[in-house]
Amino acid sequence: xxxxxxxxxxxxxxxxxxxxxxxxxxxxxxxxxxxxxxxxxxxxxxxxxxxxxxxxxxxxxxxxxxxxxxxxxxxxxxxxxxxxxxxxxxxxxxxxxxxxxxxxxxxxxxxx
Amino acid sequence: xxxxxxxxxxxxxxxxxxxxxxxxxxxxxxxxxxxxxxxxxxxxxxxxxxxxxxxxxxxxxxxxxxxxxxxxxxxxxxxxxxxxxxxxxxxxxxxxxxxxxxxxxxxxxxxxxxx
Numbered sequence: 001x002x003x004x005x006x007x008x009x010x011x012x013x014x015x016x017x018x019x020x021x022x023x024x025x026x027x028x029x030x031x032x033x034x035x036x037x038x039x040x041x042x043x044x045x046x047x048x049x050x051x052x053x054x055x056x057x058x059x060x061x062x063x064x065x066x067x068x069x070x071x072x073x074x075x076x077x078x079x080x081x082x083x084x085x086x087x088x089x090x091x092x093x094x095x096x097x098x099x100x101x102x103x104x105x106x107x108x109x110x111x112x
Numbered sequence: 113x114x115x116x117x118x119x120x121x122x123x124x125x126x127x128x129x130x131x132x133x134x135x136x137x138x139x140x141x142x143x144x145x146x147x148x149x150x151x152x153x154x155x156x157x158x159x160x161x162x163x164x165x166x167x168x169x170x171x172x173x174x175x176x177x178x179x180x181x182x183x184x185x186x187x188x189x190x191x192x193x194x195x196x197x198x199x200x201x202x203x204x205x206x207x208x209x210x211x212x213x214x215x216x217x218x219x220x221x222x223x224x225x226x227x
Contacts, residue, residue, distance in 0.1 A: 041221075097160050102156070
């Protein structure tokens with residue numbers, strides 16, 4: 001059974017600071033996805049990465065995928081209060097009917 | 113706004129009771145997945161339905177069952193509720209893009225409390 005571990009579990013920073021959250025898998029990712037979930041809502045897809053070593057940027061968010069495809073990081077530059085939420089990494093396993101296996105998440109609080 | 117709706121928003125049940133949760137998929141999506149998210153944890157896959165047939169199941173007992181209807185709406189039924197069933201239940205409808213990429217669109221969830 002694949003296990004996804006995210007760290008840290010909780011992060012509190014001031015507006016304007018940078019932050020990085022991590023995701024490590026016990027096995028190679030099929031297709032790594034990052035989601036953000038805000039209170040009272042379902043997760044919203046931020047990015048999908050497939051190729052080892054891939055780096056994707058989405059405005060102030062930078063996603064890195066490890067060469068061995070077992071780890072990933074999400075870096076946010078100049079965080080804003082709107083970045084507050086639960087950040088989840090997940091493995092999309094197409095062979096299992098497009099099942100998503102999620103990590104436990106990192107809760108990020110950006111204070112104004 | 114993902115176009116996926118769930119009802120009810122909140123629900124309180126007593127241990128041993130049965131519950132039905134409902135999901136209306138985004139238009140054009142023919143696949144729906146259900147997830148359980150306990151407090152402080154990531155979502156866990158319960159099962160998926162494709163064209164009204166179960167198409168994959170996670171590590172959940174048979175008292176968790178589902179249905180998908182011809183209009184692609186869906187139900188999650190849980191029998192003999194236990195305290196540990198208290199969680200946020202998420203449904204997600206999905207579509208494969210022409211590029212081959214895949215995205216699941218999540219609803220806001222139903223918060224179930226079992227007392």
